[in-house]
Amino acid sequence: MKRVCIIPCGAKKIWDVDPEAGSQPANHVYLSPLHQRTKSYAQTFFSDWMILSAKHGFLKADDIIHENYDVAFGTPRAKQITQEELSQQFHQKNLFAYDELVVLGGKKYRKVIDPLLQPHQKANYPLAPYKGIGYMLQALHQAVESKVELPPHI
Template identity: 40%
Template sequence: MEPLCIIPCGKKKIWDKQADVGPVAAREAYIGTFHRLCETYADHFKLDWVVLSAKHGFLLPKDIVPENYDLTFNQKSDQIVTGDFLANQVKNKRLDIFSRIIVLTGRKYKPFISAAFSSTNPEIAYPLEGCKGIGQMQQRLKTAVANDTPIHPGY
């Protein structure tokens, strides 16, 4: 079985361009450059993927995002999903079937991902860890797709 790829949501969303668009699938909701590069990477290497959102938790590509929001894991807010909420989603969305996880996010997501998968104990890889910033992360993703050379382990 291929690994599950976890990608970040991002601040820029479809409603920033089309305010009256209404609810949309997660695949359409997030339009920021980094998110799109992560999604392109996952699709290119034929990986199942989910978005990790501070507000909604794990979103499958077809899950509906009802409206615009501005919430990040860096904020202090009681609206941010908890580790327990994420762990329940792992079971309910059948993400517990994956024995390997590829995480294409920054450091701030790491404790949430660890908490979410603590009971299933998959192998978790962070191939963008060690990058010196978002620009280097984006370049690594672009190069991997352009050269058809994955950055995730086990390939």
């Protein structure tokens, strides 16, 4: 079974720390604790992973981000990526080639990902049972330390 891990971006970005950082690969942009932990998890258990940004959509680690932004899923903003644009990216970036998408985000990601799934695909939300970011951070840390993936949650 071919799997990909989708991780959240995060509000804290490199330009918040270094305003002169200039354009950066997505892999270096996001600094929030949840992003760092989900990235560590993705790199531990998956050969393929992507970042999901409410502004830029699906990002590979080497995709370039040119400037700071403040856009989140579930908040009404004009600059948020549209479902149609996400659907185009889903095909352009070959996400339909995966049987399972393991999404390390909360409830708002389900509304974004589920409509994109093709009939042969399923999405797994292993962080869904955790109430609060502290518990998510702890679960991700334990999984990486013990080298045991979080149980699936459909």
